[in-house]
Amino acid sequence: MKLALFDDHRLGVVDEAANGPVVVDVTDALGRPHDPDPLTAGWWRALARDYPRLREGLADAARTGEARPLDSVxxxxxxLNPSKIIACACNYADHVAEMHDVQERTLGGVESWMMNFDVFLKAPSxxxxxxxxxxxxxxxxAAGQEIHHESELVIVVGEGGTDIPEESAxxxxxxxxxxxxxxxxSAADRSRRKSYDTFSPLGPLLVTADEIGDPAGLEIRLDVNGEKRQDVRAADLLTPVPAIVSYASRMMTLLPGDLIFTGAPPGVGPIEPGDTLRSWIGGIGELALDVRRG
Structure with missing residues (x-):
């Protein structure tokens, strides 16, 4: 199932039609009053936790509801308001290799501790x-520091937990x-360098795990101004999705709706005001984003 949040933070199911993708509002199928405030919308985290139980009702609502063009919403x-955004560092071998040159250029030397897989936190804001x-x-x-793109597959946690075994992750x-x-x-802590407002663009849709199946087959691409920068498959992850979920849960309790960025593919590079980024994952969709100066 492909899900969207749209307009007054309504829940929609997205499907293909003859004239392009359409969305059907299925908010009422959740069986609870709708809270449009993203800061208090506990219904979203409940959906993440309870999706297996709610799936049939959402599918019925999608079949019978009014379809609207996706580009009209x-x-x-x-x-909505995840308790945390977890992100993975150094999870593609070729990215680890390229970071030696990036750090020599931007830091004047290589920080060896930054070349190992680990997780860190980004601000939900x-x-x-x-x-x-x-x-x-x-x-x-103004300081002339480089700001880079990193296009990533993102996990949305369903039923959370602590010390989750890899085999059931x-x-x-x-x-x-x-x-x-x-x-x-820069030399600043990762969480500081990656937590500015708008530094975690997300979307356009969430595709449920039952539709994706094995995420290793997903292709991830990014172009800047029409020039290809990144093109990998999730199968290239050094630490695959089940191991990421298990590893993160051993350090912090994963809660429904938490986000986990799985790591930057090789091909990172600077972005500048006026650039247009197009990022794509097969089966999930495309982000087309303009870059501007604050």
Whole structure:
């Protein structure tokens, strides 16, 4: 099932039609009053947790409801107020290799500890939607620091937990979406460099885990101004999705609706005001984002 958050933070099911993708409002099938405030919308986290029980009712509502063209609605990021955004570092071998040159250029030397797989946190306030611009902070641009794109597969946690075994980790995944981990290249802590407003664009849709199946087959691409920068498959992850979920859950309790960025593919590079980024994951969709100066 492909899900969207749109207009007044309504829940929609997206499908293909003869004239393009359409969305059907299935909010009422959740069986609870709708709270449009993203700061208090616990219904979203409940959906992430309870999707297996709600799936049939949502599918029935999608079959019988009124379909609207997807481009006629205001799309939001397909996540509401997650308790945390977890992100993976150094999860593609070729990206680890390229970071030696990036760090030599931007830091004047290689930080060896940064070349190992691990997880870190990004601020939930860095989330932005599929039709929002990426805003580069004025002071960072003025200082001449590089700001890079990182196009990533993002896990949306379903039933959370602690110390989740790797063999059952996919049972704790609600779905997947596409995200960009926008990054200032500096000596500052990762969480600081990656948590500016609009530095976690997300969308356009969330595709539930039962539709994706094995996420290893997903292709991830990113172009900047029509030039290909990144093109990998999730199968290239050094630490695959089940191991990521298990590893993260050993450090922090995963809660329904939490987001996990799975790591930057090789091909990272600077973005500048005026650029247009197009990022795509097969089966999930495309983000087309303009870059501007704050």
């Amino acid at each position: 205001a799309l939001h990021a397909p996540a 860095s989330l932005s939607g599929p039709r929002d611009a990426i805003v580069l902070p004025e002071e960072i641009v 996919l049972d704790h995944v609600f779905g997947y979406t596409l995200g960009l981990d926008i990054t200032v290249r």
